[in-house]
Amino acid sequence: MNIRKIIKISALCFAFGNLSAQNPWPKTNDTAKPWTRWWWMGSAVDEKGLDKQLTTLSKAGFGGVEIVPIYGAKGFENNYINYLSPEWMKMLKFTTNKAKSLNMGVDMAVGTGWPIGGPQVNEEDAATKMIVQTYEIQSNEKFSEKIILKEEKQKSLKTTKLDIITAYNEKNEAVVLTDKVNADGTLNWMPTSGKWTVYAVFTGKTLQKVKRAAPGGDGYTLDHFSPTATKDYLETFDKAFENSNYGVRSFFNDSYEVYNADWTADFKEEFRKRRGYDLSPYIKYLISDNESEIAGRIKSDYRETMSELILHNFTENFTNWAHSKNSKNTNQAHGSPGNLLDLYAAVDIPESETFGSTKFDIQGLKRNLEDINTKEVPDINMLKFASSAANITGKPLISNESFTWLTEHFKTSWSQVKPEAEQIFLSGINHIFYHGTTYTPADVQFPGWLFYASTNFVPENSLWPNIKGLNSYIERTQSVLQSGKSDNEILMYWPVYDQWSNPKGKDMAFKIHNIEKWLHPTAFYENLEKLGKSGYSLDMISDKLIAEAQLENHEIKVSKSGGSYKVLIIPQLTYLPESTLKNILNLARNGASVVFQSQPKDVPGNVEVEKRRNELQSLWRQIPFQQNGNVKSATFGKGKIVLSSDIKKGLELLKIEREKLTDTGLKFVRRQFDDGKYYYIVNHTSKEISQNIPLNFTGRQVVVMNPENGEFGIAETQNNSVRIQLKSGESLIIKISKNGDSSLPKWKYIEKTEEPVVLNQPWNLTFKEGGPELPKSRTLDKLQPWTNFTEDAQTQSFSGTGVYTTSFKLNKKADDFILKLDKLYESANVIVNGQHAGIVWSLPLEINIGKYLKKGKNTIQIEVSNLMANRIRYMDQHKIQWRNYHEINFVNIDYKPFDASDWKVQPSGVDGEIQLIPVYYSK
Template structure:
């Protein structure tokens, strides 16, 4: 390798920590640290185990836990504790007391498993569905059949109710017959001498039970559309908790996965009250298979009503209840048949979810296709629904259920977790919850108790010794992302009515698992992608939020504590509410800038739609658009309105500046604080960035901050640009402020490197901890993974920590610093130089600065490498050693098939290739 190439690959960000300077890092609270979902299997917990695991989690850098009781392990039934029983509450109290002593927080699910429900959900409060029966009456035929429910599964239920009976003749004329059906189902109606079709709608029950319920938590799932059902459900918690919240920071509700729930007991009355007309004469358009304009309009009204019911009757009631306990609440809105933005905004901590594995361009990032589910890929724009709702309404924390099914079990390295976490941060989320950690009693052998769908953030994981590297990175990053408030400048309207107006199907759940159907094909999504890549920062906004918005201090603002925005974009759409257009014109009248990508074509819904369409058109015609180059623009009151199919051209016309740093491939998220801004910048490209990057805000001083090692220093700036050196896979925080701190040292930029010292001398390999047994120690003449030594069977089955040790005679120590660079690396390591811990190497590009630990002459280099759990699990399955022993689903692989690792290849473990010590010199 020539010196020019060595210089090229060796550019990095580095600064000596300056202890005398004022530390620019925000003070980290326990919410800045990662939290983890903590499964209590069978709630078979005890004080000793709780104490031990909380202490272990705290020592590893976790800030809190989220308790979710689920199904239990076989053979431990006598240790199960019923959910919310006195003993369970005693364990909860012990947990929160212990956590407080460790400065940790505790959240808990309002239910076991998911979705919420349980024994307190009686038949009346259970999830409800329409059951539709049709009857044909031929001309001159006497109708004698009784209109009674035929569904055998529903017959024993006491709450079944006939809600709507409507007959349609061949001319499509409707006769509502609901009040003409007697108690026994007799229809007191004489049809005219034409053919009739009768539609009968019964309010039945889905009969869905809680999935993966814990002891004491089994029962029906809840009717989220009923206010009484929600209140009745929460009374059980009132009884268990009394006047205390037991130290719970936030009560959590998991994603909406209630299947077939498309009705509620008083839906017909709620529909009329909210939509202005009786649904009964139009029921066939809702429940039938016709795909015409009327069906689309009726279905739009139906879906909007469902959205309002879940918002007001569940989400808002849940929030009010949590506040009555002096706690907060957390809710995953996705999966709901409602406007996700309004549902996320209705709670204290909106929570999104990532599921699956993203393909990044990062050099050397491991991604084995056989170990991932290629059908499920996290999408940054799906995550933005939660962050947008929080940013607009001023919620300081946005959480995420992170890394669900990131890879196959036992094959996830911390280096694979990092870019997924960074993508979550880039979406505006700032409060990560690992998915997750399972409570394991002390006497349970490796691999401990495990949850079937998680990445294993458990102390039994052989990578656990190095998790502090990942956790510290997340803590530093989140300390910045939880500071101040979001600094996005653009609002983009989500055209939910275009979704709701589809004449296909009936209810419409917006799930993370089917975004390719409802999100990806839209112009709205196309805009999100384009603008994000161009360097614009935006949040999505709903009709409800627009109705609450004001134009103040030259910006659009919905909440006093929320974000301030320069422009509102209405993307190309078909259906637009006349009341929303009126609200937008009021904003413009007061000074707001609004971009329309197209002229609204129609109003949603059925009620007086022709009249409302005329009103929409009349409002639109008030705008005095004039041709202005390739777009149309209008002054409207104090504001400006622009009509352009090219949104970026419209933004340029309005002088809304993009952040040009994205032209390099870098991605960012921006926060504002009193007197400045933070830029969190990530290099997910395959190339190295070594240049001045433009930023829209420089302030009077720019400080660079490295979230991997906490280093900081004053940056070089020139003409509104900042000099940045970022390798593939690295990230950086740019702090631009109006108040300079002259005590901070300059950032140390790499100017050149000398020829690397290749550590090709002999190494000693010993083993520290792990199993099933420690392989024998050996001297290596060539650096290589311990799994290469196939003659020692224990090397093929070992999961744990191996220690590579060598000595280095450093003849001279003249460089400003020395970088230890690894070639091939499985999977993470603690580096010790002369007995001092130099740090943890756990993420791409697998290098660490060690100059301050080296000395002239003899140096001892010790690298404690931890590998994956996979080889040990493979050994256990090959030898039929029992470890999967759970009720319910037991244990499955990434394709939800029975798990079996016996045919796995041995995963390479340890160090391979070259290790280089590279002398580096900083610019003066």
């Protein structure tokens, strides 16, 4: 082994950690690295192309791929491979074998495009809806019209049937007439008085087909509420896979986007079995926007039934099927008409999704309004539905479909990706999937094949040379966040029945795209926001999970491998099932601490309401509340119950401590491991934070770890506080251990800096790679972007890498030197005296280069990679065909036809000053 390889291996061990005592970083693996959704357009893949792209992804720091076949590119139809055909399965096996050789993992979607469905979904198994027709009947009048389906598209279907017929008079008295209709639709009933409206409910089909389907994947979407439909659907995969999983780590199901699916063939029977009464006499209240109390109660029971059906008939069966293949499953529950917490908890890897761009206060962070969708903003509390279910039930991985439509195509920089990734991590998620990467055959020209809704994490992206900076940061961070288990101290009940009891609408899908309707206006959300910003760590819990919870050392646990919680919060609500209150009181009796924000007002649903309401009130009266300052409290068995409109006061009474570090504006998430705890801390404020911050957990040793470059060292501590230095946009990890390692070095705190050396001498600018053509080289009297040279048309259209080079003499001595860039468009590889010094890809635009400098003459090369935007602009201006796909072809962020020809030239290169700042560390 030569000396260069030894140096390379040493650097890798330093950056990512191993099991040696001198390195506090957890051992890394494929799941610690970011994965990417990998679209196979038309499944037009071959072994050569698969080999090349997997190798490229591996070198760039990816840990795995998630295969999702979609529609294809025009002109390549002869290369299409039908989904799950023998040839397709051969390509899958080649992929998993190649990935294994690269220490990568492979997931795959159980379907093409989305939502789940395909040619194996026959009419009977297809997504189902109720179709309602109404008729007017006068007393003593023979009803001559036949009660048959009027909708033309439904008439030709074999599976449509009449489910319920109920008549209502003007007093809302109901008569169920379902058994009064002949096979030909003739109604054998005549009212003797009054005017009647007849409601006829038919079982129909949505006729929705798979969106963006790949060859061999087209067909109806699935009826998620039918166990038979789920079983039939998965049998197609049983046939294709036989007794193997083909090396697939996890089978993936995308978000539920099945429109108008609000019924199933045996819904009436399932409703009776689960809710204890016949829905038929109440069908009017289900299908109308009548805002009466009974309408809310009927709809609550209907929505709860829908939730149970999708949980038991689809989600749990999907999990069991994946396990039968010795694989895991991944499921996006959001969008489902069900309790998201229960659905996420029922799978191996719960997966959430971010869509759009967040406004951060980070200094210098670019967020151009014309390049973003201002209607879609990721919400950290929406992400917590997935992480909460995983944390409570002890699932080690929580994944996220990340950066969907972060900005307009070709305008996303890695510096914009970083804070979005950090927000995902702060929600408790630890397994990022980029959205995404498109397979491109080797002979397809720039920009390759692209998917219309993604941030383009593709090798053809001109920013690709520096993606390792982003990927390494995510790898180090996820190595910590996948260690041990979550360390949240609070559970907050999600009052889903307040949502389900809304008398408006019918089915209720909890989507990420309408949280302003169902999540934001609630007291539940207000509490999540306030408590999170105050420094409390929370997970959400459902009725079902409360029923499964037990007490262990006065802490609430749902699963042996899951989190332990000090307190359960019941936010202000209207509806609480008496069974849930009973379970809450049992937890308190056994030692739990509980905070109620208000007294529950009522029970949900429409069965034995008065009896259940009395039981709820009787249970509440068992709590012997006493006035305790501004709150009421009660000792209840071995536990304590607090009633307080101000939850913070309730938590203070119970001595639940918040992390006061959030007073500085810092954000954090905490993990516990056998010997201590990790704090992942992020500065999304506009200011530098350099001070001691308090931490609730103390240990023998505190180590600071930098996830951006892998450096670490023993921290300075004082009175349960840790000294930190974080500039705007930076993050760090604090590892607190009960034991510790005395061989670790001290953390390098900057004690002072001296007047910077400004590198304002001439620079040479050359161009290394990119297109459509390399601009000519030039000498610059002052640093500036290459796009400033408007007289050279090639600089305006170029996307790729330009190299700024200069030499300078250094006579000054210091502990270190920080290379600080004023403006960078968009990322840079820095080479000092022929040695790779690192990548500048995120804010602040700084890098430590002292160890590469020498006394006397030094040479610096800054290899700057810009956005793809200018080259795409050039191609559209010159009518160069690059988007030519079936289905949606290609759209912009507003889902309109994409055209970059009128874009402004995006600045590219370096601008302003470059400074070399002498740094002195504390001794």
